[in-house]
Amino acid sequence: MEIGTTDVLILGSGLAGLRAALSARQEAPDLDITVVSATSGPSGSSFANRNDALGMQVCFSDKDQEIFAREASSLAKPGRIIPELVEILTEESLPRFQDLCELGVRFSRDTQGRLCLHSGCFSPNSRRAAIFKNLAQAFACFSSKLAGSVRFLSGWQATGLLKEDSTTPKVFGAMLQQTEEPATTFAVRSKTTIMALGGPAPLYPWHQAGPSNPGYSLALLNRAGVHLMNHGFLQMMWARASDRSFWSFRSFRPGFLVRQPDGGTRAADSALFEHRTQRISHCPAAYRLADAEMDRFLLEHLNYDGFVQVHSPDCGWQAIAPMAHAGNGGAKINAQSQTSLQSLYACGECAAGMHGANRIGGAMVTATQVFGHRAGLFAAREALKAKQADRQSLKKVFADHAVNNEIMKNKTPIQKELIGRIQQSPLSDDHSFLSQVSDALDEKLKSPDLPLEQELKLESLQLILADRLNHLLN
Numbered sequence: 285m286e287i288g289t290t291d292v293l294i295l296g297s298g299l300a301g302l303r304a305a306l307s308a309r310q311e312a313p314d315l316d317i318t319v320v321s322a323t324s325g326p327s328g329s330s331f332a333n334r335n336d337a338l339g340m341q342v343c344f345s346d347k348d349q350e351i352f353a354r355e356a357s358s359l360a361k362p363g364r365i366i367p368e369l370v371e372i373l374t375e376e377s378l379p380r381f382q383d384l385c386e387l388g389v390r391f392s393r394d395t396q397g398r399l400c401l402h403s404g405c406f407s408p409n410s411r412r413a414a415i416f417k418n419l420a421q422a423f424a425c426f427s428s429k430l431a432g433s434v435r436f437l438s439g440w441q442a443t444g445l446l447k448e449d450s451t452t453p454k455v456f457g458a459m460l461q462q463t464e465e466p467a468t469t470f471a472v473r474s475k476t477t478i479m480a481l482g483g484p485a486p487l488y489p490w491h492q493a494g495p496s497n498p499g500y501s502l503a504l505l506n507r508a509g510v511h512l513m514n515h516g517f518l519q520m521m522w523a524r525a526s527d528r529s530f531w532s533f534r535s536f537r538p539g540f541l542v543r544q545p546d547g548g549t550r551a552a553d554s555a556l557f558e559h560r561t562q563r564i565s566h567c568p569a570a571y572r573l574a575d576a577e578m579d580r581f582l583l584e585h586l587n588y589d590g591f592v593q594v595h596s597p598d599c600g601w602q603a604i605a606p607m608a609h610a611g612n613g614g615a616k617i618n619a620q621s622q623t624s625l626q627s628l629y630a631c632g633e634c635a636a637g638m639h640g641a642n643r644i645g646g647a648m649v650t651a652t653q654v655f656g657h658r659a660g661l662f663a664a665r666e667a668l669k670a671k672q673a674d675r676q677s678l679k680k681v682f683a684d685h686a687v688n689n690e691i692m693k694n695k696t697p698i699q700k701e702l703i704g705r706i707q708q709s710p711l712s713d714d715h716s717f718l719s720q721v722s723d724a725l726d727e728k729l730k731s732p733d734l735p736l737e738q739e740l741k742l743e744s745l746q747l748i749l750a751d752r753l754n755h756l757l758n
């Protein structure tokens with residue numbers, strides 16, 4: 285087993301990981317910094333999402349900060365937010381936005397050079413969202429700034445965190461596996477580690493997340509014993525089956541029909557149209573807002589292939605599906621982006637506490653920059669004072685991983701039907717249904733012949749369901 289050594293290990297090269305790398309480098313020019321990524325080019329939802337554009341919430345004034353914090357708090361339930369993190373998010377959104385501009389990221393401006401500002405999902409009256417297009421250009425801004433000063437380990441997938449089991453559990457690196465055959469494993473020990481592996485949307489057969497994210501960051505965090513929060517709250521958006529383009533509730537008005545299993549049609553109850561204006565003001569389905577009734581109506585008619593056939597007078601018949609977009613939960617972090625484990629930091633979509641169940645559109649990009657910066661800064665400061673773990677303590681962890689590698693030799697396909705049913709779960713408040721799926725996953729996980737990657741994926745899905753159940757029952 286080869287062992288590599290670095291001072292600061294960053295897992296993931298999306299907006300969060302690269303921001304963390306930049307801040308760690310700026311804080312400590314002499315530290316050895318390594319960024320691990322499944323691929324070398326633009327990846328993840330940050331740099332390769334299907335919209336090729338991202339919005340970022342920026343609070344330009346105290347009033348903006350105050351309104352943002354109030355909105356975020358009112359949208360949080362049934363999830364939770366940590367007010368201190370929301371305060372940091374609002375206060376540091378402007379400096380981090382300015383950093384991006386300085387880096388060369390091109391936010392949309394009018395012909396006079398003024399920034400174009402937009403409303404965001406769940407915040408229809410605000411004008412705080414700045415947008416940049418051409419994500420590959422944004423990736424190039426980061427990578428050219430980091431080139432030569434940070435080591436990029438591309439083509440490697442993180443499959444576990446290395447952890448010392450003492451009274452204060454400490455993370456000292458990660459296990460990696462090559463994405464291409466022969467799938468060699470490699471251990472990297474580090475003084476500090478930053479998790480920036482993105483969210484769980486790719487676990488769903490129908491999703492909109494960017495490529496090169498296997499989607500199992502939750503399982504990696506959970507296996508290490510990291511405290512998670514809000515991980516049951518995933519954003520689901522309706523999109524057309526034909527090209528995965530966004531489908532809007534604008535066509536949900538009198539005359540709207542859905543196809544029934546027996547081939548007949550059903551009209552939406554007129555009471556549902558009352559929610560139309562509110563539903564149009566956000567793309568993701570909402571948790572615990574009245575307009576979720578409209579989503580429920582569609583979900584009731586979901587076929588086993590994951591689609592609903594809908595008809596509107598202006599568009600005719602179309603197949604649409606709820607597609608996983610982004611998660612709102614992950615590792616609970618503190619103001620320094622530290623997780624509950626010593627020397628482990630988290631940022632971006634796999635970190636939690638700054639968003640509740642419903643997230644204001646554009647707030648995730650802000651979070652990648654604000655907490656990516658903090659993760660890089662504080663991980664570098666800790667690494668400057670810390671010692672490297674000794675090789676003796678690494679031996680035990682390798683032994684544990686050898687067991688997992690044995691498991692990986694057997695390839696068993698995930699039960700597609702089960703996964704198809706899970707698609708429906710994030711919005712369903714039917715707790716017996718959720719328990720059933722969760723139990724089935726439990727059984728599947730006990731199966732001895734699952735490859736590690738699939739095991740991690742199922743475990744992540746199970747964590748999402750367990751959290752949803754928890755919120756339903758309490």
Ligand SMILES: Cc1cc2nc3c(=O)[nH]c(=O)nc-3n(C[C@H](O)[C@H](O)[C@H](O)COP(=O)(O)OP(=O)(O)OC[C@H]3O[C@@H](n4cnc5c(N)ncnc54)[C@H](O)[C@@H]3O)c2cc1C
Nearest residue numbers: 296297298300328329330339441442482632633646648649
């Ligand atoms: C279509 C779409 C539009 C969106 N629009 C907006 C928007 O306008 N505003 C907003 O705020 N948010 C938006 N989001 C959400 C937002 O883009 C993401 O939440 C955010 O970019 C996540 O950044 P990240 O760095 O945490 O993760 P990602 O950008 O997903 O990056 C994860 C990185 O980790 C790597 N990786 C993952 N797992 C492994 C592993 N096991 N081993 C090695 N490498 C791994 C990936 O290759 C990638 O480099 C959108 C999402 C989608 C899908």
